[in-house]
Amino acid sequence: xxxYNFYAGPAILAEEVKKQAAQAALxxxxxxxxxxxxxxxxxxxxxxxxxxVALTRELLNIPExxxxxxxxxxxxxxxxxxxxxxxxxxxxAAYVDTGAWSKKAIKEAKRCGGVDVVASSSDKNYNYIPKxxxxxxxxxxxxxxxxxxIFGTQFQEIPDFDVPVVADMSSDIFSRPIDVSKYDVIYAGxxxxxxxxGATLVIVREGAxxxxxxxxxxxxxxxLFIEKNSLFNTGPVFSIYVSLLTLxxxxxxxxxxGMVNRNTEKANLLYEAIDNHPLFYGTAAKEDxxxxxxxxxxxxxxxxxxxxxxxxDAGIVGVKGHRSVGGFRASIYNAMxxxxxxxxxxxxxxxx
Amino acid sequence: xxxYNFYAGPAILAEEVKKQAAQAALxxxxxxxxxxxxxxxxxxxxxxxxxxVALTRELLNIPExxxxxxxxxxxxxxxxxxxxxxxxxxxxAAYVDTGAWSKKAIKEAKRCGGVDVVASSSDKNYNYIPKxxxxxxxxxxxxxxxxxxIFGTQFQEIPDFDVPVVADMSSDIFSRPIDVSKYDVIYAGxxxxxxxxGATLVIVREGAxxxxxxxxxxxxxxxLFIEKNSLFNTGPVFSIYVSLLTLxxxxxxxxxxGMVNRNTEKANLLYEAIDNHPLFYGTAAKEDxxxxxxxxxxxxxxxxxxxxxxxxDAGIVGVKGHRSVGGFRASIYNAMxxxxxxxxxxxxxxxx
Ligand SMILES: Cc1ncc(COP(=O)(O)O)c(C=O)c1O
Ligand SMILES: Cc1ncc(COP(=O)(O)O)c(C=O)c1O
Ligand SMILES: [Mg+2]
Ligand SMILES: [Mg+2]
Ligand SMILES: [Mg+2]
Ligand SMILES: [Mg+2]
Numbered sequence: 001x002x003x004y005n006f007y008a009g010p011a012i013l014a015e016e017v018k019k020q021a022a023q024a025a026l027x028x029x030x031x032x033x034x035x036x037x038x039x040x041x042x043x044x045x046x047x048x049x050x051x052x053v054a055l056t057r058e059l060l061n062i063p064e065x066x067x068x069x070x071x072x073x074x075x076x077x078x079x080x081x082x083x084x085x086x087x088x089x090x091x092x093a094a095y096v097d098t099g100a101w102s103k104k105a106i107k108e109a110k111r112c113g114g115v116d117v118v119a120s121s122s123d124k125n126y127n128y129i130p131k132x133x134x135x136x137x138x139x140x141x142x143x144x145x146x147x148x149x150i151f152g153t154q155f156q157e158i159p160d161f162d163v164p165v166v167a168d169m170s171s172d173i174f175s176r177p178i179d180v181s182k183y184d185v186i187y188a189g190x191x192x193x194x195x196x197x198g199a200t201l202v203i204v205r206e207g208a209x210x211x212x213x214x215x216x217x218x219x220x221x222x223x224l225f226i227e228k229n230s231l232f233n234t235g236p237v238f239s240i241y242v243s244l245l246t247l248x249x250x251x252x253x254x255x256x257x258g259m260v261n262r263n264t265e266k267a268n269l270l271y272e273a274i275d276n277h278p279l280f281y282g283t284a285a286k287e288d289x290x291x292x293x294x295x296x297x298x299x300x301x302x303x304x305x306x307x308x309x310x311x312x313d314a315g316i317v318g319v320k321g322h323r324s325v326g327g328f329r330a331s332i333y334n335a336m337x338x339x340x341x342x343x344x345x346x347x348x349x350x351x352x
Numbered sequence: 353x354x355x356y357n358f359y360a361g362p363a364i365l366a367e368e369v370k371k372q373a374a375q376a377a378l379x380x381x382x383x384x385x386x387x388x389x390x391x392x393x394x395x396x397x398x399x400x401x402x403x404x405v406a407l408t409r410e411l412l413n414i415p416e417x418x419x420x421x422x423x424x425x426x427x428x429x430x431x432x433x434x435x436x437x438x439x440x441x442x443x444x445a446a447y448v449d450t451g452a453w454s455k456k457a458i459k460e461a462k463r464c465g466g467v468d469v470v471a472s473s474s475d476k477n478y479n480y481i482p483k484x485x486x487x488x489x490x491x492x493x494x495x496x497x498x499x500x501x502i503f504g505t506q507f508q509e510i511p512d513f514d515v516p517v518v519a520d521m522s523s524d525i526f527s528r529p530i531d532v533s534k535y536d537v538i539y540a541g542x543x544x545x546x547x548x549x550g551a552t553l554v555i556v557r558e559g560a561x562x563x564x565x566x567x568x569x570x571x572x573x574x575x576l577f578i579e580k581n582s583l584f585n586t587g588p589v590f591s592i593y594v595s596l597l598t599l600x601x602x603x604x605x606x607x608x609x610g611m612v613n614r615n616t617e618k619a620n621l622l623y624e625a626i627d628n629h630p631l632f633y634g635t636a637a638k639e640d641x642x643x644x645x646x647x648x649x650x651x652x653x654x655x656x657x658x659x660x661x662x663x664x665d666a667g668i669v670g671v672k673g674h675r676s677v678g679g680f681r682a683s684i685y686n687a688m689x690x691x692x693x694x695x696x697x698x699x700x701x702x703x704x
Contacts (some may be wrong), residue, residue, distance in 0.1 A: 032355025164444025196388035198588030236550035
């Protein structure tokens with residue numbers, strides 16, 4: 001039986017990516033070596049790093065003045081690292097609180113400087129995206145979480161803020177075109193839309209750096225990683241390579257424009273099934289619905305296990321909702337195809 | 353032609369480990385999913401994490417009171433993180449300077465508190481291990497680098513210090529038995545003796561934590577990772593799994609006792625070849641020679657490229673020495689077998 005992977009992260013990878021990754025784990029390009037046992041300073045790994053950067057630039061249309069880094073530590077380390085690099089202790093940055101991940105970003109930023117929570121949707125268990133957000137012009141940046149993995153909401157458009165944006169795009173990077181010039185930093189753990197856990201993508205405007213007065217520990221200083229093309233120390237080579245394989249797959253499938261079309265079609269299909277079904281309902285405000293993480297509940301929660309076991313019988317894994325929302329969450333990242341969503345819809349439709 | 357992998361890190365993995373890793377990249381244990389696309393909270397990944405911890409405890413005979421963590425960031429992040437967690441700003445820790453990595457550890461520790469460099473071998477380009485090291489009883493710990501990857505020296509015995517030891521064992525972890533009770537923290541990037549880049553092993557005595565007065569960023573606080581069994585955030589699952597495969601391989605091959613025997617035999621063979629050969633000589637003081645990284649030079653350095661190309665012709669990769677020593681470095685970690693060392697010796701012997 002085919003398995004349909006709806007995990008929220010680590011998450012689905014394209015079939016051809018898995019095959020190529022397995023080959024590289026065994027032997028990389030007739031070198032006689034696994035990619036996992038090759039020096040990060042070897043010609044082969046250097047070429048991988050360069051292509052990963054170049055393809056990121058191409059797919060996201062990144063302008064001059066920005067640098068692309070592949071780091072370790074996950075998005076959670078970026079919560080701290082972005083603030084450490086950009087928020088001086090006398091200053092106050094603006095943060096938009098749209099869920100659990102925003103809250104964690106806020107917590108870590110407070111260790112570095114002032115934090116002004118300029119908007120929050122905590123009043124409704126984060127089921128919407130705040131509108132008309134006012135950001136003081138004095139803020140060095142405003143931090144947003146573009147897609148809220150747990151609550152299934154997403155900024156449909158990035159508002160026009162008057163200050164640079166720092167964005168956690170962990171769960172929707174490469175899912176749609178973005179205007180990089182609005183941002184000072186974009187970061188994303190690889191393990192949702194890009195690759196396996198262990199690599200973290202950071203896109204940073206060089207001009208935004210070097211302005212804080214504190215001394216930075218080497219491993220938390222973007223400038224050192226820029227200087228060393230991400231390899232200030234040994235990088236997570238295999239995770240970066242699998243991310244590169246995914247970037248190639250995205251390019252082959254129409255780039256981020258191809259992805260947004262595909263993602264819109266999948267999301268429409270699934271939300272329609274939820275809306276039309278008498279037993280299910282969506283949790284997120286309609287206009288803020290995520291195209292990546294679709295959260296829905298049963299009007300009769302007592303039947304949840306029954307639905308989960310119907311999913312399991314159909315080869316569907318990973319649809320149990322996060323405990324802070326309950327119910328179900330179908331994560332339909334780039335690599336999920338329409339057939340996977342159709343399979344889930346079929347199970348929903350037979351569930352009466 | 354077979355390839356013989358002498359890279360210093362990322363470094364050689366056992367053949368069966370590569371095969372099993374490739375299988376897991378394609379599909380993990382009949383789940384229909386690649387291990388790279390499975391939630392870090394899934395039953396499968398939980399079992400991997402638990403076995404990796406249990407096997408680390410078993411192989412290193414770790415006593416009660418210690419915790420085993422698998423983190424991200426490499427040993428370089430540990431340079432800072434150990435000091436941040438153990439060295440209060442009013443205190444002065446003792447550091448032994450035996451090479452480039454020790455120096456980096458010292459640099460990062462200075463951001464946290466006082467650093468007293470109690471011994472150094474920098475006077476002779478780090479070609480020996482200082483003896484009779486005096487550590488003030490007031491030091492919260494003494495930091496050592498047990499094996500100096502770049503300079504090819506190694507503590508043969510860990511001295512009896514009067515204070516707890518913090519040790520960077522990046523390049524000799526699992527290569528020999530150790531007495532964990534001497535240490536407050538042991539850390540090691542996986543990518544030499546354990547697995548691919550991207551995972552970092554930390555063994556920490558719980559009683560040593562919680563004594564500094566500073567507030568710790570979440571991602572740099574050992575206690576949070578202890579509380580969450582290493583998964584405070586998404587861990588580098590695939591790298592940890594490949595490390596687990598290596599730990600199983602170590603156990604099957606006699607544990608760390610089996611490893612030290614094997615490593616001693618390999619190192620003896622290679623050092624003997626260097627000593628007996630009229631054209632080559634070793635760089636490290638004989639009594640401090642590393643069993644992991646064997647550094648040697650040609651009396652006529654102008655013939656270096658000739659030797660490297662003879663190596664390449666024999667399928668040998670990764671023997672170019674680090675620029676701070678020059679010449680050649682053969683890294684002969686656990687997974688290197690005697691046949692690999694014999695191949696290198698053969699090339700040396702034909703080089704006249
Ligand atoms: C939006 C968002 N931000 C941050 C994180 C944390 O990422 P990591 O586990 O890589 O630290 C996640 C998911 O885990 C996420 O979905
Ligand atoms: C002894 C030692 N310590 C630290 C490091 C740095 O490790 P990482 O690159 O994982 O930060 C290395 C090697 O790279 C090493 O050999
Ligand atoms: Mg969220
Ligand atoms: Mg409905
Ligand atoms: Mg060294
Ligand atoms: Mg000689």
